[in-house]
Amino acid sequence: MTKTLALIAAAVLALPLAATAQSSTDAKPAAKAAAKPAAKPAPKKKPQVTRRAAKAVEEVTPIDTSTDVTLNEADLAVAGRVHTGKIQCELGADVTVTADESKPGYFTVSTKGAKYRMHPVESRTGAIRLEDPRAGAMWLQLGNKSMLMNQKQGLRLADDCQAPAQVAMSAELKLNPPKSLFEGADAPTSGPVKK
Template structure:
């Protein structure tokens, strides 16, 4: 009887050990779930403050919902948290733009991190992405009016002006 009791006890210990082993193996195979910190959002990088020239350029940017060719539209709005910066959205693409001085006279906004450039001329704007044009023939109401004016009053050809001055 003692042998039978010892055999039963040995089986019980073996079963308990096997259960503990299986529980340990299951726990090891499950991914560790750590408590997330209260702010799971990545910290936003503070934009670089603009100089006086860039702030002046930012006052000339046409903002709002700007229609473009092919039925597209760009939504351009001032960044309330960063003076002189803008949020630009084209469909599901979002850019954080800053004004950049341009030698050509075009108003230029850039999102250097994403490689996007918004060029604003007197009569139209366009959005360039890395190696491609994302939106073209974008016109605010003021730009559309100026484009219409140019149809009836074209700007003089620079070559003609240079010849007349000789």
């Protein structure tokens, strides 16, 4: 499992390098084409990180052990997007996420025999990530599912947890699955011709 995660993370990180290598090999034909007037380049799109890649990266990102945490506006905005309530998981497990009324941005995350006090942490992939630095626990919330892990113990305590909004997104993904990285980009749409 760890090797698979490492391979996925390596593939995600290698894609920009492959694009750079490809563009340098295309430099000679580009020099010949320089004599012709160049078309305006299309605006660059921000690369999309797949849910599987986001999950792989976030699972191996170590928990910040600092217990002196001050939440900023961005952290509080992330906290507003956390799904709360009793969330059903695979194998009959469940996780209860409760917002702390006395301290905005903090949550109590509990499951069978485990209870954590968590706060939002900036994520490199855009996933919602809550951490309990003392216990080494992390709640990772993706668009279609969530999971509870304890990195100190090396355990995944609950997996494939889905709040109602995540169930809806999961159903949507089954009907309209995202394109694979290897399928290529969509052809440009033909719009009005500008002269």
